[in-house]
Amino acid sequence: MWIGLIFVFSAAFAREYDAEYIPRRPWVLLVPLGASLVSSFLLWVVLWFVANLSSRKRPPFWANYRAFLGLFWLTAPLAWLYAIPVERFLEPGPAVYANYALLGVVAAWRVFLMIRVAQVFTGRTGFTAATVVLLFGDAALLLALMASPWPVIEIMSGARRSEVQAAHLDVIGTGFCWAVLGLPLLMILAMTGMIAAEKQRRSDGRVFAPLTKPSFLSPATRSLWVLTFFSLLVWTAVLPFTQPPLVDQPGQYDLAAAYADQRREWWTERTSDASSAVVIRQDRTLRIRNRHGEMRVFAASIQWRKLSWKGQVYEFKTNFEDGTSPMLLFPASDQSVSLPLESLTYREGRRDFATTEELLAWVKSRPGVRLRYTSEGLACDWESSTDGRSVAVEVWQLTVQGREPEDLSGADDADIDMLR
Numbered sequence: 001m002w003i004g005l006i007f008v009f010s011a012a013f014a015r016e017y018d019a020e021y022i023p024r025r026p027w028v029l030l031v032p033l034g035a036s037l038v039s040s041f042l043l044w045v046v047l048w049f050v051a052n053l054s055s056r057k058r059p060p061f062w063a064n065y066r067a068f069l070g071l072f073w074l075t076a077p078l079a080w081l082y083a084i085p086v087e088r089f090l091e092p093g094p095a096v097y098a099n100y101a102l103l104g105v106v107a108a109w110r111v112f113l114m115i116r117v118a119q120v121f122t123g124r125t126g127f128t129a130a131t132v133v134l135l136f137g138d139a140a141l142l143l144a145l146m147a148s149p150w151p152v153i154e155i156m157s158g159a160r161r162s163e164v165q166a167a168h169l170d171v172i173g174t175g176f177c178w179a180v181l182g183l184p185l186l187m188i189l190a191m192t193g194m195i196a197a198e199k200q201r202r203s204d205g206r207v208f209a210p211l212t213k214p215s216f217l218s219p220a221t222r223s224l225w226v227l228t229f230f231s232l233l234v235w236t237a238v239l240p241f242t243q244p245p246l247v248d249q250p251g252q253y254d255l256a257a258a259y260a261d262q263r264r265e266w267w268t269e270r271t272s273d274a275s276s277a278v279v280i281r282q283d284r285t286l287r288i289r290n291r292h293g294e295m296r297v298f299a300a301s302i303q304w305r306k307l308s309w310k311g312q313v314y315e316f317k318t319n320f321e322d323g324t325s326p327m328l329l330f331p332a333s334d335q336s337v338s339l340p341l342e343s344l345t346y347r348e349g350r351r352d353f354a355t356t357e358e359l360l361a362w363v364k365s366r367p368g369v370r371l372r373y374t375s376e377g378l379a380c381d382w383e384s385s386t387d388g389r390s391v392a393v394e395v396w397q398l399t400v401q402g403r404e405p406e407d408l409s410g411a412d413d414a415d416i417d418m419l420r
Helices: 002-016 026-051 061-073 076-083 092-122 126-147 152-157 163-198 219-242 252-277 356-365
Strands: 285-290 293-299 304-309 312-317 327-330 343-353 378-384 390-400 416-419
Touching (some): 026 092, 026 126, 252 343, 378 416
Antiparallel strands (some): 285 416, 293 304
16 A cells, blocks of 8 residues: 555656656645545445445455455556656647546556456456446546536637637547437446446455455565665656746746747737738628639638638638648538538738739739729739639738729629629
8 A cells, every 4th residue: 555655646746847846845645645545445336336246245445445446546546647748849729638548548457457457356347347447437537527628609609719728629529519418328237237247256255355464574565665765766856857947036037027928929910910911800701702603701700701602611721922821611401412611721811012904914913813803903803723622712902002993994782793
């Protein structure tokens, strides 16, 4: 049991060694211990109930829980995988998915071990032990997700999240759906397994087979103690490199403020550059008609667009004059199109010319897409490939010496509308 307790603290260091300044908040090392005590006790209550469902001879509860807790804590070294600093060599979005992948590996590993432990402690079949442990894990996951902040309004509104926030929401949403779908199935399987196993349960009603306490001097015990102390000593070599950057030193606030100002200037410059190229203002829709049909482009934000074409909706982030990819396909009510769009080239921007003649010459010289334009200089059109899987779209606001023209000759005002 003491070996397992030391492993728990070692796992706590693995979680926090590069995220928290431990001398300032040492209590963060106790969080895994508290979580393990709560989860192990609840799981033990469930296993105790399953093992003694109809038994009159019940072994001591707390003595057996102590033995179970020791085994539960021995799964703590699996959390050493959390020490992999994925944030240092991956982008923020992929780093979030990598951390969740490590969490999945650790969780799956622990579940398999706990299934075997439950089988030995309860004397039930492997099927019954597996369904009971999985049912407990599913219920615990649902409670944890329900207790966490769930941005329902944000999801319904379609508000845009950052890459990291979107990754978190993606994993949480997927986990919640699988937990909800799996709960009734696991309940049925667990009840079926307990009913079948009750017919073949052990006649003496023991919770688990007698365990032989290993000698302190046995090779297995000595190896465990060596591994235990090594798991703590290794942090004496790691912490001196990871903790100093987390210290609140004098003057660090000024550096942080300067960095924030620098990022703010960069973001302002980037946003202003994007805004200067925007033709379709936010929450407005551009409707374009030509011989192929009608297409609509909705501006969800400065850079995000939603293109509606032939009953399908494609969401993408525009780089304005550089074209754009990839796209995210969303379902639409009209499912008549069997061949979805695979390639989209989208250009949007503003062009200024010295004279009206120069403006008209540029419109006629555009390769690939024959531009239509309004009398106010809004030039746009789109072309699709023969199979309909590739589309090129161009949207331009043309000006003459910084001003929008008032009455361009040859305008197609009837085919181009800017809807609110």
